Structures are given as C-alpha cells and as structure tokens.
Amino acid sequence: MDLFTPIVPKEKQHNHFLYMTEPGFCEPEIEVIKSWANGFIDRNGQLVQEFQTKFNSAFWELYLFACLKELGCTVDTSHETPDFLVSSSYGDFIAEAAITSHPEGFRPEWEKDHELLEKTKHKEILRLSAIRLEFSIDKKSRKYRTNYSKLPHVKNKPFVICVAPFEQPFFFLQDSLAIVRVLYGYEEVLSRRDTDGNLTIIGDSYNYRVQKKPGFNVNVGLFTNSKLKHVSAVIFNNRATWCKVRALAKTDKYPVIFSGSRAFQSDQQVGLYQFVEESPNYKETIADGLHILINPFAENPLDLKIFENREVALHNYDPKTGNYLSYLPNNFLLQRSCTTITSADHLQEFKKSLKEQNYKELEPEIWEEDDLIEFGGQIGHIHNNHMAHYKGWSVIVSLDSIDQDWSSITIQKLCYSISEFQFENSKGSYNSILLGEFFSTKEEAYIAMKKKIDEFKTT
Incomplete structure (x- = not known):
C-alpha cells in the first residue's frame, strides 16, 4: 500500500x-x-x-x-x-x-x-x-x-x-x-495547599453532564x-x-x-x-x-x-x-x-x-437558575455534593456520611465546579454563608440556604 x-x-x-x-x-x-x-x-x-x-x-x-x-x-x-x-x-x-x-x-x-x-x-x-x-x-x-x-x-x-x-x-x-x-x-481531584506550600489531596469531584450550549447539556x-x-x-x-x-x-x-x-x-x-x-x-x-x-x-x-x-x-x-x-x-x-x-x-x-478567518467557539457556560446539579464526589465525610446558581450565588448542598443529614454552603460568586468553588471560597474575597443546621433531605437544605440568601440581599 x-x-x-x-x-x-x-x-x-x-x-x-x-x-x-x-x-x-x-x-x-x-x-x-x-x-x-x-x-x-x-x-x-x-x-x-x-x-x-x-x-x-x-x-x-x-x-x-x-x-x-x-x-x-x-x-x-x-x-x-x-x-x-x-x-x-x-x-x-x-x-x-x-x-x-x-x-x-x-x-x-x-x-x-x-x-x-x-x-x-x-x-x-x-x-x-x-x-x-x-x-x-x-x-x-x-x-x-x-x-x-x-x-x-x-x-x-x-x-x-x-x-x-x-x-x-x-x-x-x-x-x-x-x-x-x-x-x-469523574471530574477532578480536590486538593488544598497549606501555608508552607504543601499540597494535600482532600477529596474528589464528579459531574455527570457537560454543557454544549446554554439550555443544552450532554449526559x-x-x-x-x-x-x-x-x-x-x-x-x-x-x-x-x-x-x-x-x-x-x-x-x-x-x-x-x-x-x-x-x-x-x-x-x-x-x-x-x-x-x-x-x-x-x-x-x-x-x-x-x-x-x-x-x-x-x-x-x-x-x-x-x-x-x-x-x-x-x-x-x-x-x-x-x-x-x-x-x-x-x-x-x-x-x-x-x-x-x-x-x-x-x-x-x-x-x-x-494559517488561514485568517473567524472561527466559532463554545458559548460561555451558563446554568439554568435554581437547578440543583449532582456533582458527587467527597471531601472527608462530606459527599454527594450538589451545586446550583441562585441570584448570583453558588450553592453547594452536601450529605454528611456520618450523621446522614444534609447541609449547605454558599458564596456570592458564580462557580462551575466544586474545585472552583473551593478555590474562590478559600480567598475570602466573597460573601459566604454556612448553614448552622442540618436537614433530612437535600431539598430542605437547599430551600433553607435560598432563604438565607434572600434575607442577606434584603439587609
């Protein structure tokens, strides 16, 4: 041939x-x-x-x-x-x-x-x-x-x-x-760097969809x-x-x-x-x-x-x-x-x-408002992570594997992965809320966090 x-x-x-x-x-x-x-x-x-x-x-x-x-x-x-x-x-x-x-x-x-x-x-x-x-x-x-x-x-x-x-x-x-x-x-390893620069693996993240364009996701x-x-x-x-x-x-x-x-x-x-x-x-x-x-x-x-x-x-x-x-x-x-x-x-x-021409690119990722997305993965005994965007905040809802109850944390910035959320939250540059109570379902924890966000925006 x-x-x-x-x-x-x-x-x-x-x-x-x-x-x-x-x-x-x-x-x-x-x-x-x-x-x-x-x-x-x-x-x-x-x-x-x-x-x-x-x-x-x-x-x-x-x-x-x-x-x-x-x-x-x-x-x-x-x-x-x-x-x-x-x-x-x-x-x-x-x-x-x-x-x-x-x-x-x-x-x-x-x-x-x-x-x-x-x-x-x-x-x-x-x-x-x-x-x-x-x-x-x-x-x-x-x-x-x-x-x-x-x-x-x-x-x-x-x-x-x-x-x-x-x-x-x-x-x-x-x-x-x-x-x-x-x-x-499987999305990525989650890690944390201490004050001496040492990197420690603390968990991992999963994500079961990829956004092709706003409103259209690939499973x-x-x-x-x-x-x-x-x-x-x-x-x-x-x-x-x-x-x-x-x-x-x-x-x-x-x-x-x-x-x-x-x-x-x-x-x-x-x-x-x-x-x-x-x-x-x-x-x-x-x-x-x-x-x-x-x-x-x-x-x-x-x-x-x-x-x-x-x-x-x-x-x-x-x-x-x-x-x-x-x-x-x-x-x-x-x-x-x-x-x-x-x-x-x-x-x-x-x-x-090289041809001089304009090429198409992927549209920026935009999540549907108030849609709680499963990410999976775990950080220590915290797992079954879910994330949503709500009124300009990123909300994570997670299950405590020891007590088998749900809680939530949020920052006032739109993030698109667990690691991005973790990184932005660690900088301390954005408003953050941590629920001080736990719930029997993720839906209840998410509703409680949305209420906290609504109260924050009115103060």
Whole structure:
C-alpha cells in the first residue's frame, strides 16, 4: 500500500500530508508510518485517499493496527466492518476506530498558532473535548446496535471503541481528563495547599453532564450504568500524534526537543517527574501513553491480560462504591510535546499559511437558575455534593456520611465546579454563608440556604 505517492490534487491534500511530503524534510518519519502499514489490508480501497485528504482518521487506524500487533495481537483488517478483528492468547475482540473532529465552523486542530494558547482556557479545552468524545462514542455505539452486532464474526465477542481526539488545536493538553469524565463522570481531584506550600489531596469531584450550549447539556458517565453494556471498553491515546512518529523515527537531521512528564511509582512514593530530552537520546515506545478504560457492566468483558506488564494505564469504575479507579504503571507517559528546530524562515512561512478567518467557539457556560446539579464526589465525610446558581450565588448542598443529614454552603460568586468553588471560597474575597443546621433531605437544605440568601440581599 503506497500512502505517500499523491493520488489527489495538491489543493485537496491535508495540511499534515503536505508537511510530511515536503522534499528532504520528513523521510525518517515517513518510514515509521510505512512500517505501521505493513500487513494492513485496505478493504474498501479508500485508506490512501483518506490519509492524503483527511489524514487523522487514517493515521489513527494505522497507529492502532501497529500498536495492537506490538502488544502481541494478530489484527485482521479483511472484514468490511468493523475495523479490526483482534486475536490474542486471551481471546478475540472487535476494535472499532473513531476520532473526534472539530465541530462545523470551529478552528481545526491543524490551525495551530501557539500564540493562541495564552487565550485558551484549559477547562474549555476539556469541555469541547468531552462533548466531541461523547458524540463519537455514541455514534459507534449506535452503529454496533444497528449493524455490527448482527455480523457472525462479531457476535459474543468484546466490542472495544478506540477513540483519539483531534477536535481542536490544543487537544493534546487534555491528557486523559476528558475521556475519564465522559466514561466515569469523574471530574477532578480536590486538593488544598497549606501555608508552607504543601499540597494535600482532600477529596474528589464528579459531574455527570457537560454543557454544549446554554439550555443544552450532554449526559456523561457512560460506564456508570448498564446502558452501554454492549461496549466492553474504550482504548484511548492522546499521545498518538505526530510527536509519537517523531519519537520513533531514527533521525539526527535536525534537533527535536521532547518535554513532558511520566508517572513515578515506588513502595514509598507516587508522583510524576518532568523530562526534557533531545533526539536521538529520547526514547518512547509505540504503546506509551495508551489508556484502557473498562466498562464494569460489559456483557462481554475484555480480558486485561493482554495489557499486563505493559506501558498501559487501566481505568475502571466500582458500581458498589461509585468510585472511579485507575492504575498507572511506573514510568507511564502522562504528557509529552515536541518542538522541531528548523529555521526562522520556515516558521514564518508556516504562519503565513494559517488561514485568517473567524472561527466559532463554545458559548460561555451558563446554568439554568435554581437547578440543583449532582456533582458527587467527597471531601472527608462530606459527599454527594450538589451545586446550583441562585441570584448570583453558588450553592453547594452536601450529605454528611456520618450523621446522614444534609447541609449547605454558599458564596456570592458564580462557580462551575466544586474545585472552583473551593478555590474562590478559600480567598475570602466573597460573601459566604454556612448553614448552622442540618436537614433530612437535600431539598430542605437547599430551600433553607435560598432563604438565607434572600434575607442577606434584603439587609
């Protein structure tokens, strides 16, 4: 299969394909991608054209094919659908590839001017990514129900959706935060920093919806119930990018600087360490950064022995406790970016190629007034957090797990997460009210707090 001889006019070629085929620039990287394609059967004869015109979807399929083989699997691409029939010593499973792309009118990922980064909020990166990931997973889920499940080679085998994000210029900054939110509703770790600067984890927060636009929410936490029991797991790798190809390529033609972080695990400590290394000294495997996210309700569970003792992170959910669980092996690749040093002239030419046009953006998040939203999570013995906006105040209502009663706290500022509320409240810059009594239901506690707010506004 010849991926790199152009079969479409230059004006229809994808930016990434144009970049790679620039004469004398990316030969080592091209060899890496060619090696990924070894043995790949282009069953519908469209992969080469998609690689040259759409790029990301074909790139992700080729990566998955090569990665699964590296993990010791045999990958059959001869069936028209789904994408892969994967065989291993621990059983067969079906793998379907999917990517997220930018919504219509939004800035595509290849329009990547790093001057935009200062204007881009991390929480908005995560919000857009979560919206697009949920859309892609739901689309493949429905395809399985209506089509794939009826195929003889699919029946009674674990069905795995393999998804990669390419929906915005800085998609690589989301790590695994958005996909964990989509599948398990897990939002973030809650922490507190003392006067000496020491950081202590005090709890966690969940959130089971993502706002697409005011008045329209996307439900997440897809693996916290049995609605998607036909989906056994999700495979995800936000590090499967052009930097992955750069890391695997054997080149000393030009300097490439790799920076990021890896997990650190020992009997005494758990954490991460930062790295900055230059090629060819930097080392990375094809599976580095791979996440397997398990559905505990799967009717055909995936055997995880395939991934034992490999550089793969595992994620799961405990239906009995409602807790999100994760395991990261020592030296797991958490973050990584790369910078290629070519020339100032080359950089200026690249910037000129960026299209000057106005792109759509997500509308600012606005909650419906007086709507008590479940966030879950806990801080010590306080859990089952709920939050609402009421007359310019953010209200949190929580359950005391010891006494099994509800109370509430509020600040006069609109917050959109438990951690944001916690941070703003810690500054002491806003009016704050703490209920001095407890109630048998969250509704009673919320009503009591609204009454306090009404009284405060009239004084």
